[in-house]
Amino acid sequence: MASTPKVPDIVIGRLPLYLRALNVLASQGRDIVSSQELADRLGCSSAQIRKDLAYFGGFGKQGAGYQIGYLQEQLRRILKVEGQWKMALVGAGDLGHALVHYGEFENNGFRIVAVFDNDPRKIGRRIGEFEVLDSKLLPHLISQKGIRIAIIAVPAHAAQEVADVLVQAGVRAILNYAPITIQVPPEVRVQYIDPVVHLQSMSYYLEPNE
Amino acid sequence: MASTPKVPDIVIGRLPLYLRALNVLASQGRDIVSSQELADRLGCSSAQIRKDLAYFGGFGKQGAGYQIGYLQEQLRRILKVEGQWKMALVGAGDLGHALVHYGEFENNGFRIVAVFDNDPRKIGRRIGEFEVLDSKLLPHLISQKGIRIAIIAVPAHAAQEVADVLVQAGVRAILNYAPITIQVPPEVRVQYIDPVVHLQSMSYYLEPNE
DNA sequence: TAGATTGTTAATCGATTAACAATC
DNA sequence: TAGATTGTTAATCGATTAACAATC
Numbered sequence: 001m002a003s004t005p006k007v008p009d010i011v012i013g014r015l016p017l018y019l020r021a022l023n024v025l026a027s028q029g030r031d032i033v034s035s036q037e038l039a040d041r042l043g044c045s046s047a048q049i050r051k052d053l054a055y056f057g058g059f060g061k062q063g064a065g066y067q068i069g070y071l072q073e074q075l076r077r078i079l080k081v082e083g084q085w086k087m088a089l090v091g092a093g094d095l096g097h098a099l100v101h102y103g104e105f106e107n108n109g110f111r112i113v114a115v116f117d118n119d120p121r122k123i124g125r126r127i128g129e130f131e132v133l134d135s136k137l138l139p140h141l142i143s144q145k146g147i148r149i150a151i152i153a154v155p156a157h158a159a160q161e162v163a164d165v166l167v168q169a170g171v172r173a174i175l176n177y178a179p180i181t182i183q184v185p186p187e188v189r190v191q192y193i194d195p196v197v198h199l200q201s202m203s204y205y206l207e208p209n210e
Numbered sequence: 211m212a213s214t215p216k217v218p219d220i221v222i223g224r225l226p227l228y229l230r231a232l233n234v235l236a237s238q239g240r241d242i243v244s245s246q247e248l249a250d251r252l253g254c255s256s257a258q259i260r261k262d263l264a265y266f267g268g269f270g271k272q273g274a275g276y277q278i279g280y281l282q283e284q285l286r287r288i289l290k291v292e293g294q295w296k297m298a299l300v301g302a303g304d305l306g307h308a309l310v311h312y313g314e315f316e317n318n319g320f321r322i323v324a325v326f327d328n329d330p331r332k333i334g335r336r337i338g339e340f341e342v343l344d345s346k347l348l349p350h351l352i353s354q355k356g357i358r359i360a361i362i363a364v365p366a367h368a369a370q371e372v373a374d375v376l377v378q379a380g381v382r383a384i385l386n387y388a389p390i391t392i393q394v395p396p397e398v399r400v401q402y403i404d405p406v407v408h409l410q411s412m413s414y415y416l417e418p419n420e
Numbered sequence: 421t422a423g424a425t426t427g428t429t430a431a432t433c434g435a436t437t438a439a440c441a442a443t444c
Numbered sequence: 445t446a447g448a449t450t451g452t453t454a455a456t457c458g459a460t461t462a463a464c465a466a467t468c
């Protein structure tokens with residue numbers, strides 16, 4: 001409560017990248033890292049890393065660098081991923097399957113706890129450890145389980161309606177895989193994953209083939 | 211060649227979002243849109259949209275707005291997605307499956323044309339219309355087919371090695387789903403998709419549960 | 421101590437916004 | 445014409461970088 005007056009969104013967005021790089025270093029058995037080495041790996045400047053971290057306190061030692069384990073702990077605390085956030089997954093298609101089986105959520109603060117779809121052919125089928133539930137159950141289950149995060153993996157035309165129901169049920173953070181901008185109230189965070197958007201922002205730089 | 215001296219990366223990164231919004235409007239049968247309406251849908255300012263587009267010319271009509279079909283064409287031309295870029299997919303796991311079946315590539319300038327894996331249990335199996343090929347064939351096929359874009363969908367520990375081979379074979383744009391920053395020469399573009407990074411930059415803003 | 425690297429300030433750089441003349 | 449919205453400039457805002465004193 002003491003410090004942390006108002007950290008820019010763009011800084012928050014980089015902390016997970018720092019944490020990810022630290023995880024890699026830790027898995028290699030490394031103990032200490034300098035802002036310069038971290039910067040080289042991430043392709044940013046060392047000053048940026050030091051300044052970003054300084055919003056939250058002094059985590060390093062002059063002349064030495066940062067204790068990797070300690071900085072991991074601190075970043076996990078700051079990002080609130082020491083525990084596991086329960087997530088609802090909406091959409092049981094190919095992408096939904098891949099997300100249920102995705103192994104990176106577990107050790108990084110998140111866990112899918114329910115899977116929904118509105119397609120009668122999918123409802124009742126199993127995906128991994130889950131039975132696909134009817135979307136109609138969504139509002140009840142989300143509020144009952146106190147779920148605050150949801151992943152939207154439905155077609156574009158259904159995404160806004162799903163988002164509305166999620167928000168109404170109490171969800172406050174949405175990871176949206178549908179290729180469409182959704183409208184939500186200001187207290188709800190949305191992040192987008194759209195491979196086409198990423199690809200198109202690279203094709204600009206490519207020379208036409210042949 | 212005449213104009214377009216040096217457009218900031220951040221502007222290029224927004225053009226696909228504009229195009230995506232226009233596609234939605236077009237599918238609703240709309241003909242004309244103002245920068246203000248587009249801005250409302252995207253959650254940005256109208257001035258930003260007008261200024262971004264102005265890097266490439268004047269596409270609108272004062273007093274009227276933008277002809278949607280025309281602006282779509284222009285953005286597709288600018289982003290070089292009028293045709294279809296051939297892509298190699300490396301990694302035939304759950305994510306690879308989802309990507310092969312992903313329907314949004316086709317109409318937006320991209321097409322997977324080959325799928326690779328180095329796991330003997332996966333090589334030779336079919337995914338959709340593709341037979342999974344041995345990664346050893348990667349360099350040969352990429353240069354033979356003139357592939358410039360690749361998607362990395364392998365575990366983190368294998369991503370850097372795959373990237374090295376891809377770059378060596380002539381790939382100039384990489385969409386990386388592995389949760390790790392990869393090192394590539396400056397002439398190669400990389401975009402990252404890591405759901406954990408997106409989720410962690412939202413959990414920061416959530417109040418601890420209960 | 422000498423060497424190295426942090427934390428932090430000030431300067432630079434770049435992006436966004438406000439505003440309005442141009443003009444459809 | 446009157447009304448509306450673009451294209452564009454200038455002003456504001458914010459983020460990044462450079463640099464160095466503090467200090468481990």
